[in-house]
Amino acid sequence: MHSIKQTFAHDTWVMPYLRKYKWLLVLVLFLGMMTFLSAAALMFNSGYLISEAARRPGNIIYIYVPVVLARAFGIARPVFRYSERLTSHNWVLRIVSDFRKKLYQAVEVKASAIKQTHQTGDILSILADDIDHIENLYLRTVFPIVVGWLLYLFIIVGVGVFSWPVALLMVLLLGMIVLVIPLLSVAVNGAREFKQKQIQSSSYTHLTDEVMGLTDWVISGRYQDFMTLQKKPIKDIAALRRKDHFFQWWRGFGVQFFFLLAVLTLLIWSGATFTASKGMANWIAAFALTLFPIVEPFLEVSQGASEWPIYRQSIERVNQLSNDQPKLTPQSTLTAPVSEISVNHVTFKYPDDDKVILKDVSLNIKRGEKIALLGPSGTGKSTLLKLLLGDQTPTVGSVTINGTPVSELQQQRAQLFGVLDQQPYLFDTSVMNNIRLGNLKATDEQVKAAVEAVELKPLIESLPDGYDTEVQESGTRFSGGERQRLSLARILLQDAPIIVLDEPTVSLDPITERQLLDTVFKVLHDKTIIWVTHHLAGIDHVDQVRFLEDGVFDMQGTPQALYRDEPRFRKLYELDTGKNERV
Amino acid sequence: MIDRRLFKIPGIAPRIVMIAILTLSQAVMIVIQARALSIAVVQLWNLKPLATIVTPTIVFILSFLCRHLLTVAQNRSFYPFVEKTTGKMREQLMTKLFRLGPSLVEKTGTGNMVTMALEGIDKVQTYLMLIVIKIMDMGITPWVILLYIAFMQWKEAVFLLIIYPVIILFMIILGLAAKSKADRQYAGYQRLSNNFVDTLRGLGTLKQLGLSKRYAGNVYSVSEDYRKETMATLRIAMTSTFALDFFTTLSVAVVAVFLGFDLMDGKIMLLPALTILTLAPDYFLPVRNFANDYHATLNGKNALQAVLDVLETPETKDRDELKQLTWHGDSALKFDDVSLTYGDVDTPTLSHIAFDVHGFQKVGIIGASGSGKSTLINLIGGFLTPDEPGHVSINGQKLPHLSQEVWQHNSIYIPQSPYLFHATLRENVSFYQPNAADATIKAACDKAGLTDWIAELPVGLDTMIGEGSRGVSGGQAQRIALARAFLDDSRKVLLFDEPTAHLDIETEAALKEDMLPLLDNRLVFFATHRLHWINQMDYVLVMDHGRLVEQGTPAQLAQHDGPYTKLRAEMGGLHALD
């Protein structure tokens, strides 16, 4: 009980829905109970009916009522059952759609950090595993248990009307079925189910990682290792599941055993009680048969209970995901056009890391200015961009646009920034849809113009499906450089005043790169551009070059001035063109 | 409702016979149980003392227990088989995944592949367990009961017999309707997981585009579609269960009423009547059980189908044509008019590729973006199969493709976008060589220029990287991949696909000095856009629109005015700053 309380203490996934739909819930439970009561009543009535008929009463009128009742119960049972199932499933599936959306939203809020805290497989397992489980929590645990208990009460009261001692005996015998065995199941089987679930979710995480890195696995040729990784969880789960099943079967047998005792009790009791007259003895068959249809819901009670630990884990997982949401800073809006971006004495280190990446860095970018950011791999260029975008907040210092901190402009960021990051992603849909993500209102013509600007028009139009070609998951249908350019096309369409490009021309040959940069700077001539690059092609397009090294800017100026004054810059230039090499 | 391939599962036939025998004994127990209970009730009804029902009650108890023990026996005897079969299936699926590689995932999608291997196989397990036992139950139990009823009272037996085919007919009609829906539902499920994984992987991009909030609506609508598909299937499944329930329950009621009238007319005694009444629900129970699990069965069947479909996808054949190979100074690789067409396009992506390389040559591959460099490297690595066999040869032996095991054992391949696993830095670097010694790993990291960075990490090589842990910069990721290649010096063929694309010039220049010695005494294919590497190459292949437009030593290519000189000139064009 304690664990139940704990699980629901900060719950936002189960309780609110139970509360919101309480009447529907009551209806489902009522229908569920009526289903089995009708079934029991049918047998009870039938037993009485034929016993009475066997007395050969002179007139049909004597069995008329039971005859009508038999038909009524015969119809009632399936009708109740049908409506119960329809209502419960419909309801449960509907909240599951809400869950999926909720899950996505919980993940989305943490989008910029999600890559560091969660693996795709984790979230996939929440989607495929946990949410399905919460769905089953209702269908397999809550409803059957409550219905089972209600029936239990009903039987006790029903028998109690005739005889209290027998009712007490039933309390014990059926209590074994609806209370003791379920608790025992949780105790014995719960741990196993819990373990199974854990293995299953970690399998999700690992397998997703392995599938996403499948190319590398295949290249490595480590077939044996790959299989060993797979086989271990398969074996572990199989072993647990085997025990689990064995337990379930024997438990089923146990339930049947106590059920048998209950039937015998009723038989012997009615045999001993209804002896006053032949008419009374008609009730014996009724009591002997009535319990049989009720064994089915009783069997489900234990199963439902023993699955509880799985659901508990799922509930805790989803709650954990949505409860530790980052705090949002109050947002403000920028109405004036962007006139100035400034980075003021920013020092930065990643929260759980010691290394200071940026040391007291300042940078001022005027409207329409174009800046190239260079520097050795791993110095913090991309990190600086993250700070500019507000995905990270400076440890010391501030980043502002028109004087407003960027962290307060997050709601507006898509209107402010067009961003091509280092690993742009193409979605599993058509070329047209992918590019249109840059601006959902763009016409087909605008999309095509963007494709032309990134030099892909001839290629796309030569494809059999043209702009409707599916790019496949992460864009595998296209070559590295083509993917890069498709992502760039998206940004061209976006029409934001500040454009942030992190290595936009990686994977491009010099000719394409040159043409592309010319076009990009032409198309975006009136925008502010911050461009991270690794080499100097197209550097003449920018107003300012900044070199970031060891956390500070150590060279800056116009490209022309740097070329004139800085030997290091000249050396880079030569390295890049492939001349003047000593190696 | 049953996939015919089910019966092809090895070893299933004897199990079915076994289950049949157990089911038959169980049916007999059901009859005895009903009979014994009825005797007891009738005795009491006749106002006989309790002592007279001792024997029938004991028989009842024994047969009742026996019946349920037989259920346990059925499950226990069948389960090991199911467990073994599904376990093997999962392994086969994984083997297939490894053998077919990314091409399979491109088709199925990551999310779908993962859920199929985990959730899907579980569903298959439930399905196998249900289907055989339930079908046997349906095929045997009712007939034993009916036979016994007919023996006592043929009229009720005829009624029960007539109603049975009606029920089955109903089930078939509804089953057919549900099937098409269930197929759609399964497709919806696959779409759902793929869509979710796709969305998650691109979440960063969505956020940049300001669409991440709005995408929640998309997730919801995909989910709602799935819900509707599920509900459509469920509704049919439930309606069929309802129809069944309705008929069977009503039949029991009708039988009770029939019996009542017969009793009144004195056509039957109470004992047989009561026996029939107790048996009637058991007569319908197997069908009802089957219908109740119908939905689970459909899911399982679809999962089984999906799994079997993957298992039946053909793999690359003849991977061992080449018997033995250790690449050395005299070895030769020849492409002779090789073409390659991707599955979904009609024009070849690579056409008429012909070249000869031998020994430890360093071969540069250059060309515009999309000209086919990666495709060529994939072909050389054996990850793609040429359109026609017999156009590639190693040491003079004609081969259908280069997916030769011995050839692949000789080569290391660094793909254009290597993947960083969620693992320690050490495990990532030693990915191709998991048993590498620590010193070797450190040396490899050193050659890849990672030492300084690793020194700054609090736990050095044990830092967890990849998805779900510490981020690394683009260039660091690339250098980690490079370190993988440096680790192994026994493999003499190197395939590099733009290994330095994400590096800045200075880092690249520093790295180049370390890399060049590693390229000696190896056959190297080096696709790159950084043309300064060409100076160090022995041979260059220039690609353009899927054709090999030029080849030769750098000096030869520099001499005449071709695509190569054009590319070089473009780099010279940089001198705009002078």
Ligand SMILES: Nc1ncnc2c1ncn2[C@@H]1O[C@H](COP(=O)(O)OP(=O)(O)OP(=O)(O)O)[C@@H](O)[C@H]1O
């Ligand atoms: N999430 C993170 N947590 C901790 N450290 C990180 C994280 N992301 C990056 N780093 C580290 O911060 C440093 C700067 O990374 P950043 O990505 O900004 O480099 P970069 O200049 O863009 O390099 P490249 O040119 O290789 O892309 C690197 O040493 C990197 O390992």
Ligand SMILES: Nc1ncnc2c1ncn2[C@@H]1O[C@H](COP(=O)(O)OP(=O)(O)OP(=O)(O)O)[C@@H](O)[C@H]1O
């Ligand atoms: N799976 C695929 N199906 C169909 N076409 C493909 C597939 N993969 C690549 N292509 C096409 O084949 C052509 C060659 O692609 P490839 O990846 O070999 O180019 P690349 O020379 O490596 O280019 P980059 O320098 O941009 O990486 C491209 O036009 C690409 O669109």
Ligand SMILES: [Mg+2]
């Ligand atoms: Mg970077």
Ligand SMILES: [Mg+2]
């Ligand atoms: Mg490529």
